[in-house]
Amino acid sequence: MTDTIFHHKKILITAGPTYEAIDPVRFIGNRSTGKMGIAIAEAFAARGAGVILVLGPTHLRPKNPVIKVVEVETGDEMYRACLEHFEKTDIVVKSAAVADYKPAQAASQKIKKTDASFTLELVKTTDILAELGKRKTHQFLVGFALETENLLENAKNKLLKKNLDLIVANLSNERGEGFGFDTNKVIIMDRNNNLHNFELKSKEEVALDILNAIEQCIDKK
Numbered sequence: 188m189t190d191t192i193f194h195h196k197k198i199l200i201t202a203g204p205t206y207e208a209i210d211p212v213r214f215i216g217n218r219s220t221g222k223m224g225i226a227i228a229e230a231f232a233a234r235g236a237g238v239i240l241v242l243g244p245t246h247l248r249p250k251n252p253v254i255k256v257v258e259v260e261t262g263d264e265m266y267r268a269c270l271e272h273f274e275k276t277d278i279v280v281k282s283a284a285v286a287d288y289k290p291a292q293a294a295s296q297k298i299k300k301t302d303a304s305f306t307l308e309l310v311k312t313t314d315i316l317a318e319l320g321k322r323k324t325h326q327f328l329v330g331f332a333l334e335t336e337n338l339l340e341n342a343k344n345k346l347l348k349k350n351l352d353l354i355v356a357n358l359s360n361e362r363g364e365g366f367g368f369d370t371n372k373v374i375i376m377d378r379n380n381n382l383h384n385f386e387l388k389s390k391e392e393v394a395l396d397i398l399n400a401i402e403q404c405i406d407k408k
């Protein structure tokens with residue numbers, strides 16, 4: 188286990204969706220289950236790393252007791268948890284599907300229906316990854332890009348704009364890829380335009396590909 192560069196490294200991973208409250212019984216969320224991020228957490232833990240998993244609302248949990256799970260519900264809570272651990276972290280992998288917008292105000296009581304139509308005002312949430320990109324000193328930052336079109340172009344833009352070291356890009360419009368599936372098909376891209384194009388495979392196998400890509404990239408530095 189000591190022959191891996193991840194041994195005793197501190198890893199921060201985010202996974203799952205976020206829920207942004209509309210009222211006490213409703214929220215804005217997405218279809219992420221956290222499966223990919225949990226598989227990445229397991230892969231790092233198996234290589235002897237110290238892993239903190241900041242996990243949005245999902246029924247899935249990692250099996251390895253070494254993984255420290257921090258449960259959060261909202262994007263703001265996820266942001267606070269990331270900031271708390273960021274400084275002491277060596278590698279960050281942000282696989283969470285954070286809501287980009289949240290209700291301007293969450294109603295304190297259940298919103299009752301009326302005969303009129305209803306408009307919900309949304310405000311932007313903090314882009315956690317972009318904020319970590321601004322603050323990074325020694326940390327190796329890995330982001331995800333979930334796209335339905337222009338995969339490479341959009342992923343490259345996110346890599347540069349958020350000051351990442353690697354980005355894991357995947358399309359969400361073919362069967363077997365992305366939210367809720369046991370499989371994923373990803374392209375991993377670094378800052379020098381090196382591309383690794385992978386076949387559709389289990390999320391556990393994709394997690395190993397991601398760790399190998401991180402290792403190669405760190406080795407080259």
Ligand code: CTP
Pocket residue numbers: 262281282283284285286287312313314315316317329330331332333334345
């Ligand atoms: N991300 C984040 N905080 C947000 C939104 C996204 O940290 N408020 C992170 C995700 O965890 C992911 C990366 O940014 O690692 C890209 O997320 P994605 O949803 O693909 O893209 P966005 O930046 O939200 O842009 P868009 O929705 O326009 O594609």
